[in-house]
Amino acid sequence: MINPQEITRHVYWNIPLLFKILVYVGGLGAIALAAWAVYQRLQIWKKGRDEERKDNLKERFIFAAKNIFLHTRILKDQYPGIMHLAIFWGFLVLFIGTILVAIEADVPFVHFYYGVFYLLVSLALDMAGLVLVIGVCMALYRRLKEKPDRLQPEKTEDNLILYLLLAVALTGFLTEAVRIAAQGFPRFELYSPVGFLLAIPLNIIGVNGTLAHRLFWLIHMVCSFAFIVYIGYSKLLHIAVTPANIVFRDRRSYGVVDPILDMEEAESFGLTKIEELSWKQLMDLDACMRCGRCQEACPAHNTDKPLSPKNLIQDLKEHMNERLVQSKDPEEYTPYQKISDDVLWACTTCAACMEECPAYIEHIDKIIEMRRYLSLMEGRIPEELNQTFRNMENNYNPWGVGFANRADWAEGLDIPILSEKGSAEYLLWVGCAGAYDDRYKKVLKALVEILRAANLDFAILGTEEKCCGDWARRLGNEYLFWMMATENVEILNGYGVKKIITACPHGYHTLKNEYPQFSGNYQVVHHTQLIAQLLEEGKISLKKTLEGTFTYHDSCYLGRHNHVYDEPRKILQRLGLSLKEMEKTREKGFCCGAGGGRMWLEEKIGTRINYARCDQALAVEPQGIATACPFCLTMFDDGLKAKDKIEEIQLKDIAELVAEAIK
Amino acid sequence: MKVVVFCKSVPDTETRVKLKDNRLDKSEIKYILNPYDEFAVEEAVRMKEAGKVDEVVAISMGPERAREALRSALAIGADRGILIKDDVLDGSDTYVTAKVLVKALEKDGAEYGMLLFGQQAIDGDTWHVPGQVAEMLGLPQAGSIIKLEVDPDAGKAVANRLVEGGEEVHEMSLPCVVTCRKGLNEPRYPSLPNIMKAKRKPIQDYSIADLDLSPEEVGKAGSFTEVLSYSLPPKKEAGRKVEGEPEEVVQALVKFLKEEIKVI
Numbered sequence: 001m002i003n004p005q006e007i008t009r010h011v012y013w014n015i016p017l018l019f020k021i022l023v024y025v026g027g028l029g030a031i032a033l034a035a036w037a038v039y040q041r042l043q044i045w046k047k048g049r050d051e052e053r054k055d056n057l058k059e060r061f062i063f064a065a066k067n068i069f070l071h072t073r074i075l076k077d078q079y080p081g082i083m084h085l086a087i088f089w090g091f092l093v094l095f096i097g098t099i100l101v102a103i104e105a106d107v108p109f110v111h112f113y114y115g116v117f118y119l120l121v122s123l124a125l126d127m128a129g130l131v132l133v134i135g136v137c138m139a140l141y142r143r144l145k146e147k148p149d150r151l152q153p154e155k156t157e158d159n160l161i162l163y164l165l166l167a168v169a170l171t172g173f174l175t176e177a178v179r180i181a182a183q184g185f186p187r188f189e190l191y192s193p194v195g196f197l198l199a200i201p202l203n204i205i206g207v208n209g210t211l212a213h214r215l216f217w218l219i220h221m222v223c224s225f226a227f228i229v230y231i232g233y234s235k236l237l238h239i240a241v242t243p244a245n246i247v248f249r250d251r252r253s254y255g256v257v258d259p260i261l262d263m264e265e266a267e268s269f270g271l272t273k274i275e276e277l278s279w280k281q282l283m284d285l286d287a288c289m290r291c292g293r294c295q296e297a298c299p300a301h302n303t304d305k306p307l308s309p310k311n312l313i314q315d316l317k318e319h320m321n322e323r324l325v326q327s328k329d330p331e332e333y334t335p336y337q338k339i340s341d342d343v344l345w346a347c348t349t350c351a352a353c354m355e356e357c358p359a360y361i362e363h364i365d366k367i368i369e370m371r372r373y374l375s376l377m378e379g380r381i382p383e384e385l386n387q388t389f390r391n392m393e394n395n396y397n398p399w400g401v402g403f404a405n406r407a408d409w410a411e412g413l414d415i416p417i418l419s420e421k422g423s424a425e426y427l428l429w430v431g432c433a434g435a436y437d438d439r440y441k442k443v444l445k446a447l448v449e450i451l452r453a454a455n456l457d458f459a460i461l462g463t464e465e466k467c468c469g470d471w472a473r474r475l476g477n478e479y480l481f482w483m484m485a486t487e488n489v490e491i492l493n494g495y496g497v498k499k500i501i502t503a504c505p506h507g508y509h510t511l512k513n514e515y516p517q518f519s520g521n522y523q524v525v526h527h528t529q530l531i532a533q534l535l536e537e538g539k540i541s542l543k544k545t546l547e548g549t550f551t552y553h554d555s556c557y558l559g560r561h562n563h564v565y566d567e568p569r570k571i572l573q574r575l576g577l578s579l580k581e582m583e584k585t586r587e588k589g590f591c592c593g594a595g596g597g598r599m600w601l602e603e604k605i606g607t608r609i610n611y612a613r614c615d616q617a618l619a620v621e622p623q624g625i626a627t628a629c630p631f632c633l634t635m636f637d638d639g640l641k642a643k644d645k646i647e648e649i650q651l652k653d654i655a656e657l658v659a660e661a662i663k
Numbered sequence: 664m665k666v667v668v669f670c671k672s673v674p675d676t677e678t679r680v681k682l683k684d685n686r687l688d689k690s691e692i693k694y695i696l697n698p699y700d701e702f703a704v705e706e707a708v709r710m711k712e713a714g715k716v717d718e719v720v721a722i723s724m725g726p727e728r729a730r731e732a733l734r735s736a737l738a739i740g741a742d743r744g745i746l747i748k749d750d751v752l753d754g755s756d757t758y759v760t761a762k763v764l765v766k767a768l769e770k771d772g773a774e775y776g777m778l779l780f781g782q783q784a785i786d787g788d789t790w791h792v793p794g795q796v797a798e799m800l801g802l803p804q805a806g807s808i809i810k811l812e813v814d815p816d817a818g819k820a821v822a823n824r825l826v827e828g829g830e831e832v833h834e835m836s837l838p839c840v841v842t843c844r845k846g847l848n849e850p851r852y853p854s855l856p857n858i859m860k861a862k863r864k865p866i867q868d869y870s871i872a873d874l875d876l877s878p879e880e881v882g883k884a885g886s887f888t889e890v891l892s893y894s895l896p897p898k899k900e901a902g903r904k905v906e907g908e909p910e911e912v913v914q915a916l917v918k919f920l921k922e923e924i925k926v927i
Contacts, residue, residue, distance in 0.1 A: 269855050376855035386852045394675045394693050402677035404691040463691075479855050 004115030007188045011105040011113070013179060014210045015217060023221055030228040037232025038240050041286055044324045051278035053248040064246040067358075074358045077293060083138040087165070090132025094172075097125040119191040126176075126194045133169045136162050150292025150310070157234040158290075164227050171220035173198055178216060181208035238289050242359045245287035248280050249360040254351035255561040256513045257368045260478050270372030270476065273330045274316070274323050281366060282324075285317035287359040294353035294363065299591040299613075300346040304606030307346035309353035309363045315339050316366065335370065342605060344370050345382060349474050349596030350556040355587055371476025385475060388600040392480055396466035397432040398600055407462040409434065409441040413448060417462040418495050424459035426451075427497045429511065429524075431504040432467050433630030439637065440503075440630040446659035447503055447527050453662050454539040458501065464491050470506040473514070475597035482518075485510075489520035500524045503655070505557035505564075505629045506595075512562070526558060528628045528654050532567035535574055535658075542661045545576035548623040548650070552579060553613070553636065554589035555629035568628050568654050575661050580620045590616060594631035614639035624650035626657060664776035664815045664837075666707045666716050668741060669764060669793075670723040671697040672732035673786040685892050694728050696735040699781025702843035705850040706811060707779050708740035715813050718742050720771065724752065724763055730866060737861035738853035744866035745771060751871055754883035754890075757787075761795035763881060766874040768800075771867075775838055776815060782807045782842040790842075797840035804840035805833040809847050813837075 012020055066072050071088065075081035100121060104113040113121070140162050143151065151158075176195030180186070181203040189196050202208060230236050250256075260269060271277065294309035295301050301308050315338040322328045344367055353363045374380045381389075391400030407417070409430070416424065428451070434444040451458050469484030492500075500522045502508040512524035525533075534540045550572055558564045565586045572579050584590040593609030603609070614636060617625050625640075627633045633653055640646040674680075674692045681688040696704075710716040721736035723729040724747040733744035747767050755763070768775065778800075780793035790806075797804040809830070810823035815837065822841055824831040853861070871881055883889060905915045920927045 264859065267856070375852075379852045379854040379857075381852055383849065386849070389852055394695055395677050400677055402675070402679050403693060404679045405677075479858070 002188070006114075007116075008114035008118045009179070009183075011101055014182070014213050016214075019214070019218065026221065026225045027228075030225040033229045034232035038237070041237065041241070044320065045279040045282045045286075047275045047324050048277050048279040048282040049275070051280050053250075053280050056251065060247045060249075060251075063249075064243055067246050067360075068243050073360075076356075079138070080142070080291070083135050083142070086131045086135025086138065088135075090128045090130075090135055090169075091165075093124055093128035094132065097121060097128070119188060122189075122191045123193070126173075126192045129169050129172055130194055133166065136166045136169070140166075148292070150296045151290070152292075155235075155290075157230075161227075161230065161234060161236060164223055164230065167223040168220065168227060171216050171223060174202075175213060175216040175220050177202050178208060178213040182210060182213060235289055237286060238359065241283065241287045242289070245280075245283055246360050248283070250280075250362055250365075253509065253513045253561050254354045255349055255364060255509055255557065257365050257473065259482065259517050260372070263479060263482055269376035269478070270374070271335060271366070271369040272373060272377065274320050274335060277366070277369070281362070282320060284359075284361045284366075285313055285320050287361055288313045288317065289359060290314065291358065293356040293358065294361075297352035297356045297588070299348055299350060299352065299593065299609045300606075302590075303609050303612055305342070305346035306340060306605065307343045312339060312343060312363065312367070313361060336373075339370065341374060341380060344374065345601060346605070347596050348556070348591045348593060348598045348609070350591035351560045352556075352588075352591065355560050368474065368476060371474075372478055373476070375476035376479060381475075382601050384602055385597075385600060388471070388597075389475075389477055389480060392467050392469075392472055392484065396484065397436055398467065398471055399432065399436050401436045403466075404463055406430075406435045406465060407460065409436075409444060410448075410460065410462075413445065415448060416459040418459045418497075419462065419464060421459045423496065424457050426456055426458040426499045426501050427492070427495075428458050428460050429468075429500050429502040429504075429507050430460055430465060431502060431507045431630070433634075434503050435465070437630060437634070439633065440653075443630070443633075443653040443655050444503055446653070447501075447655040449659045450531060450534070450540060450655060450662065451501075454534045461491060468507040468510040470510045471597045471600060473510070474595070475600075485515060485518045485520070489515055489518045492520060492522065497522060501527060501530055503527045503630070505555040505562070506631070509557045509561050526562075526564060526567075526628070528558070528568045528571060529564060531655065531658055532570050535571065540658075540662055542575065543663060544661055546657060546661055548577055549580050549621075550577045550624040550626050550650075551582055551617050551620050551622040552585075552626045553582070553592065553617065553632055554586060555627065555632050556589065556591050556595050558628055559589050560587060568626070571654055571658060572626055575657055577624075577626075577657070580622055582616050582620055584616060592629075592632040592635035594635050599631050599634070608639070608642075610635035610639040611642060614643055614645075618643070618645065618649075622649065624652060626652055626654050628654050664716050665718045665720060665772075665774060666710065666777045666779060667720045667722055667768065667771075667775050668700065668703045668707045668736060668779045669781075669796075670700045670704070670721050670729075670732050670736050671781070671784045671786075672723065672725050672729040673697045673784055676785060680895065682893050682895060687893060694731065696732040697781050697784045697786075699783055699785070699843060699845075700732075700736070701739070701781070701850040702845065702847045703779035703781050703841075704736045704739045704741055705848045706843055707777075709848065710813055711740065711742075715815050716776070720745060720775075722764060722767055722771075723747070724755075724760055724767075733866055734861050735853075737864045737866075738858045739851060740853075740857065741864075743864055745869065746866055747869045747874070749871040749881075751878040751882045754886065755881055756886035756888040757789050757791035758795060758887055759881050759885045761792050761799060762885070763871075763874065763876065764792070764796055765799050766876060767869055770869065770874055777813065777820065777838055778802070778840045780840070780842045782844045793840055793842045800840075802838055802840050803833075803835040804842075805835060806842045807844045808841050809844065811841060811847065 071081060071085045074084050103110060143159060173194055176192055177198035180189045180195050181199040231239055260266060290310055292310050298309055316335060319335050319338055322333050323330060347367045349364050351364060388398050391398055395401060395403045430444060433440040466488050467484050469481035472484060473481035500511055502511060502524060505526060508524055508526045511522060552568055552572060569579060590613050591609060592613050625636055627636060636651050640649055640651060672694045675695050678692050707719045711719050719741040720743055721733050721741040722745045723733050730746055733746060737744055745767055747763055783790045805822040805824055807824055808822040809825050812821045818837045820835050820837060820839055822833045871878060879885060905912050
C-alpha cells in the first residue's frame with residue numbers, strides 16, 4: 001500500500017524558476033489582453049440605444065445555462081452539435097482542471113492534489129483532452145473535407161483556432177507522457193491513460209528526458225496563452241459574448257417589433273446610423289460565429305435570393321466596426337452600401353434564421369429597421385408596393401377593394417354585426433383575406449358554420465374592421481401600420497371587445513402580440529386553436545370521418561412565431577385523416593413565401609419559394625394539403641396550379657375540413 | 664419660375680356609389696387626390712428637383728376635405744397650397760370652376776411658367792376644366808401628355824401626346840397648359856418626413872369675396888349647366904350558357920340571333 005501523499009505529481013516538476021516566472025507574466029498578460037478586448041467591445045455596444053433586457057433575470061439565466069451547458073439548441077443540428085459539445089466540455093473541464101492545479105501550486109497551505117482526488121482529476125482531464133481532440137478533429141474534417149456551403153466564405157481564423165486548440169491539447173498530452181516516462185511509469189499514472197499509453201512509444205524512441213519535457217511544456221504554454229489572447233481578437237470572442245447574448249435575448253415572440261416612438265415628432269425613421277440600434281442589437285453582431293445555420297434554413301437563400309442572414313449580420317458588423325471603432329463619417333459610410341435593397345426586400349420574416357441561431361441573434365428586427373428606412377425615409381420601395389400601400393391607406397386592405405364592401409362576404413349569412421348587436425362574447429376578426437379573397441371567403445363561411453354548431457355568441461365588425469396592418473409593419477411602413485392599429489384598437493376598445501377569434505395567423509400575431517403596444521389588450525385565438533378546443537370539449541361533434549392522407553403546412557406566424565404546432569395536427573387526426581409530415585416541418589417549417597409582405601411583391605430574383613414548398617409537400621405524396629393561413633393557401637394554390645397538380649391534390653384550410661365533417 | 668398644379672379631391676376609385684334623394688350618398692366615400700392630378704404634381708416636383716422650377720403651388724377648389732388632397736400634393740413635394748372654399752360654390756359647373764381658378768391664379772400673382780392638370784377627374788370625368796382655363800387665359804395647351812421637356816431659359820416647352828398609331832410632339836411657348844396622364848411618370852410614395860413636413864406647409868384659404876367674385880357669378884347661379892339627376896347603371900344580367908354538342912350549340916345560337924334579338 002502506497003502512501004496516498006505519494007500518489008500525486010509535483011506541479012512544476014522539472015520547470016526552472018525562469019520558466020515559472022514567464023508563465024505568470026505571460027498568463028496574466030494574456031488574460032489582460034483578452035479582457036481589454038472584451039471591454040472595448042462593451043464600450044462599442046454602449047454607443048447603441050438603451051433597451052430594457054434585464055427583466056426576469058432568473059429565468060434568463062436558467063434559460064442561458066441550459067443552452068450553454070446542455071447545448072439544447074446547438075444539438076438540433078447533430079454533427080456540428082456533437083462537435084461543439086465535445087470541444088466545449090473538453091475545454092471547460094480542462095479549464096477547471098487548470099484552475100485546480102493553479103490553486104494547488106500557488107495558494108499557500110492548501111494541499112489537496114493527491115491520492116484518490118488526484119487520480120480522479122487525472123482521469124477526468126485525460127478524458128476531457130481526448131474529447132477535445134475528437135471535437136477539434138470533427139471540426140477540421142468538416143472544414144477541410146466536407147466544406148459545407150454555409151461555412152463559406154471562410155476566414156483564416158477559422159482553421160487557425162482549430163490548429164491552436166489541437167496544439168494545446170496534443171502538447172498537453174506529450175508533456176504528460178514524457179513526465180510519466182521520465183518518472184519511470186508509476187503504476188497509479190494509469191489514471192492518466194492517454195499520457196501513459198503515449199509514454200510507451202515515446203520511451204521506446206527515446207523521447208523521455210527532462211529536456212523534451214521542458215520543450216513540450218513550453219510549447220503548450222505558448223499555445224495556451226496565444227489562445228487566450230485570441231479570444232479577444234477573433235470569433236473566439238463568442239466565448240464571452242454568446243452566453244451574454246442568450247441571457248439578454250428577446251423573450252417575446254420572434255416576429256414582434258417595437259413601435260417608433262413619437263411618430264409625429266421624430267426626424268428620422270428606421271436605421272440611418274448604426275448607433276440607432278440598441279446595445280443588444282449591436283451585441284448580436286458580435287455574437288455571430290458565422291456558423292451559417294440561419295442561411296441554410298432561410299427560404300430566400302434557398303431559392304437564390306441575395307439574402308443570407310449570416311452575411312447580413314456580418315455586413316452590419318463590419319459596418320459597426322467602420323463606424324464605431326474606426327469612427328468613419330456616417331454621411332459617407334452607411335449600412336446600405338454593404339446591404340442592398342434586394343437583400344432587405346427578400347426576407348419573408350419567417351424566423352427560420354432566428355429559430356436556428358445558437359447565439360439567439362435577432363435578425364428580423366434589424367431587417368425591419370432597415371426596411372423602415374427604405375419605406376419611410378427614402379420612399380425607396382419596389383414599384384408594386386406603391387399601390388399596396390395606397391390601397392391600405394384608402395380602402396384599409398391591401399387589395400384596394402372598396403372598404404364599404406368589407407362585409408359583402410357575409411351577405412345572406414345573417415352574421416350579427418357588433419354595431420347593431422352591441423356586444424358578443426367573441427369578436428370574429430375576419431381579416432382582409434376573409435373579406436375580399438374569393439377562395440378564403442369560403443373558409444370564413446366554413447368557420448361560421450363551426451361557430452354556429454358550437455353555439456358560440458359571436459359578431460363581426462363589418463365595415464368598421466380595417467386591415468390589421470401586419471403587411472405595412474413588416475414592409476417597414478410603420479406609419480401606415482400605426483394608423484391601422486390605432487384605428488382598430490379604438491373601435492375594438494369602444495365596443496369593449498375582450499375575446500377575438502382570427503382566421504389568419506398574421507392578424508393573430510399582430511392583434512395578440514403587437515396591439516398591446518397601442519393599448520389593445522385582448523385574448524386572441526386562432527381558429528385552429530378554438531376548433532381544437534371545441535372538439536376537445538365536445539362542443540362540436542363530428543358526423544362523419546374523413547379519409548385520406550394529408551400533409552400539414554405550418555404557417556410561420558402560427559408556428560415559429562406563436563408555437564401553435566399541435567392543435568392543427570390534432571384536428572386533422574381527429575377528423576380521421578392520416579397525417580404525413582414533410583421533411584421540413586414544425587419548428588423547421590419552410591415558409592410559403594408570402595410572409596413579411598412578400599405576398600405583395602413580385603418574386604423576380606431566383607426561383608419561387610412557393611414552388612419549392614409545393615415540391616416539399618408533393619414529395620410525401622399526400623392526397624391533400626391542409627393549411628391554416630389565407631396566404632399560405634394562396635401560395636399553395638398558385639404553386640399547385642403551376643405544377644398542374646391542383647386537380648389531383650385537395651388543398652384545404654383546416655376549418656373547411658372540419659365544416660365538412662360536422663355536416 | 665413658378666408652376667401651378669390643379670388638384671381635385673375625388674372619391675376613391677373603389678367607391679361603391681350609392682344614391683340618396685337623387686344625390687350622391689357621400690356617407691361611405693373615401694376621398695383621395697385625383698390620381699391623374701398625381702401625375703401632374705409628380706411632374707412639377709420633378710421639374711423642381713431638376714432645378715428648372717423654383718416653386719410648385721397646388722390649387723384646389725372644393726369643400727374642406729379638399730385640404731387633404733392638397734396635403735397629399737404637398738407630401739409629394741409641392742411647396743404651398745391654395746384652397747378656394749365657399750358654400751356658394753356648391754353646384755358650380757366646369758365653366759364656373761375654370762373661372763374661379765383663373766381668379767385665384769390672378770390673386771396669387773400672374774408670373775407662372777406653366778399650369779399642370781390631370782387630364783380628367785375620375786368623378787365628373789368631363790375633361791373640361793384644363794381647356795377652359797387655357798382658353799380664358801389665352802395660353803397654348805397640350806392635353807394628355809406622356810413626355811414633357813421644359814426649357815425655362817428659352818421660354819418653351821416640348822410635350823409629347825399619345826395619339827392613335829404614334830406620338831404628337833408639341834412645342835409651346837411659356838406659360839402654357841398641359842394635362843397629364845399615366846405614362847408621363849410614376850408618382851412616388853411620399854416619404855414619412857415629407858408627409859410630416861406637408862402638415863406644416865402653408866395652405867392659403869380664399870373665399871369668393873377674397874377673389875372679388877359675387878355669389879351670382881358662381882354656384883348654380885353662374886353655371887351654364889346643372890345636374891338634374893343621378894342614376895346608377897342598370898345591373899348586369901347573368902349571361903346564358905348554351906351547352907351540348909357543337910351542332911346543337913350552333914343551332915341554338917343561330918336561333919337566338921334570329922328570333923330573340925333579330926340581328927340576322
